[in-house]
Amino acid sequence: MRASHADRERAVDVLKAGFAEGRLLQPEYEQRITRAYKAQTHAELQMLVADLPQGPVPQAQFVPQRPVPATFMPMQMPVPVHTNSSATGALVCGIMTPVTWGLTAIPAVILGHKARAEIRRTGERGDGQALTGLVLGWLGIGGWALFILVTILVAVANL
Numbered sequence: 001m002r003a004s005h006a007d008r009e010r011a012v013d014v015l016k017a018g019f020a021e022g023r024l025l026q027p028e029y030e031q032r033i034t035r036a037y038k039a040q041t042h043a044e045l046q047m048l049v050a051d052l053p054q055g056p057v058p059q060a061q062f063v064p065q066r067p068v069p070a071t072f073m074p075m076q077m078p079v080p081v082h083t084n085s086s087a088t089g090a091l092v093c094g095i096m097t098p099v100t101w102g103l104t105a106i107p108a109v110i111l112g113h114k115a116r117a118e119i120r121r122t123g124e125r126g127d128g129q130a131l132t133g134l135v136l137g138w139l140g141i142g143g144w145a146l147f148i149l150v151t152i153l154v155a156v157a158n159l
Contacts, residue, residue, distance in 0.1 A: 090133025
């Protein structure tokens with residue numbers, strides 16, 4: 001079938017769009033434009049634009065217009081958050097303080113402070129354990145301090 005002037009202009013428009021999008025280099029674009037204006041049939045025009053999109057290329061074809069309710073979204077498994085090991089150590093040392101006559105009080109305090117700093121930095125679980133270890137550790141240290149103070153006072157009073 002013979003091509004009309006309007007058919008040639010449509011083919012030239014497709015070539016212009018292809019050149020503007022960077023799909024054609026300048027020499028190839030000029031060559032195809034020249035051939036488009038000289039084309040006599042639709043087949044000749046089709047050969048010039050066959051490797052180019054014939055209209056605007058959709059950017060995001062499958063993007064939903066409205067957000068999908070969370071009910072219909074696939075379930076995401078929660079990322080497991082681990083308990084800080086220093087917090088567990090602080091709790092164990094704090095609990096063992098009365099049994100060991102306060103020997104584990106200082107490690108409980110040290111581990112408790114270390115654990116709370118790590119928990120703030122990393123977002124791990126175990127802040128309650130660290131705090132409990134700290135409290136029990138400080139109570140153990142306070143108990144020893146009170147014992148030593150009473151012992152000194154009794155010794156001074158007996159002199």
